[in-house]
Amino acid sequence: MTIRTTTPRAPYYPTLGAFVEAPARPATGPGRVPVIELRGVTRVYDTGRVQVSALAGVDVRVEEGEFVAVLGPSESGKSTLMNIIGCLDRPSSGTYLLDGTDVESLDDDGLARLRSRRIGFVFQSYNLLPRTSAVDNVMTPLMYQGVPAGKRKRMATEVLQRLGLADRIDHEPTELSGGQQQRVAIARALVTDPALILADEPTGNLDTHSGAEVLALFHELHRSGRTIVLITHEAEVAEQASRQIHIRDGLVSA
Numbered sequence: 001m002t003i004r005t006t007t008p009r010a011p012y013y014p015t016l017g018a019f020v021e022a023p024a025r026p027a028t029g030p031g032r033v034p035v036i037e038l039r040g041v042t043r044v045y046d047t048g049r050v051q052v053s054a055l056a057g058v059d060v061r062v063e064e065g066e067f068v069a070v071l072g073p074s075e076s077g078k079s080t081l082m083n084i085i086g087c088l089d090r091p092s093s094g095t096y097l098l099d100g101t102d103v104e105s106l107d108d109d110g111l112a113r114l115r116s117r118r119i120g121f122v123f124q125s126y127n128l129l130p131r132t133s134a135v136d137n138v139m140t141p142l143m144y145q146g147v148p149a150g151k152r153k154r155m156a157t158e159v160l161q162r163l164g165l166a167d168r169i170d171h172e173p174t175e176l177s178g179g180q181q182q183r184v185a186i187a188r189a190l191v192t193d194p195a196l197i198l199a200d201e202p203t204g205n206l207d208t209h210s211g212a213e214v215l216a217l218f219h220e221l222h223r224s225g226r227t228i229v230l231i232t233h234e235a236e237v238a239e240q241a242s243r244q245i246h247i248r249d250g251l252v253s254a
Helices: 080-083 108-118 132-145 148-160 178-190 207-222
Strands: 035-048 051-060 068-073 094-097 119-123 194-200 227-232 243-248
Touching: 035 178, 035 194, 051 207, 068 080, 068 207, 080 094, 080 194, 094 194, 119 178, 132 148, 132 178, 148 178, 178 194, 178 243, 194 207, 207 227
Parallel strands: 068 227, 068 243, 119 194, 194 227
Antiparallel strands: 035 051, 035 094
């Protein structure tokens, strides 16, 4: 994909900021608790015959409202780092604090609750439910949080409207373009009002125009105060972020 500019054109979603104001955050002294703080995190996979080190002592800190890209080649450790940041995996050693909570202190149910309430995921392959309307896809995380059905639909409809999909809420994924499917995925990530948006190669399956639209949306979310971590192997995409974290051979290199 070729991204021609780091400055998006006139906002695609001019009312988005009113919807995605950042949630209130706890303070610690004169500063604030970072959204992400990894201290000496390692991840070793035991295959039964050999041990493979995917992360070898990583320190990462992401503050509220940052737009950070994690950039690295294949097998660099960025996918493992994403899984740990997203609470999909646990460190072998070290400390990971998500929004001030030590994930090691949580059992699996507690980790799932933290993940569902504090992180919004956007994946390269969209991960939308097939044969399910856009609004029902966006409602899904709210169902797991016990939100009543009527309220779920109102909340999902509102966020889809804010993302320019008012005329697509009843369409199934096969009836949507790649860019529209990714916007549905972003709506699903936003509907729970998470502290963190974690995007894994969000433009990887999109053409240049659709990819630019999605990146423009991330810029809009960033301007509204959202914290975004974008995982990518593309330098041009990483340049869209305000800060880059380079990872290679399981270590942060820059």
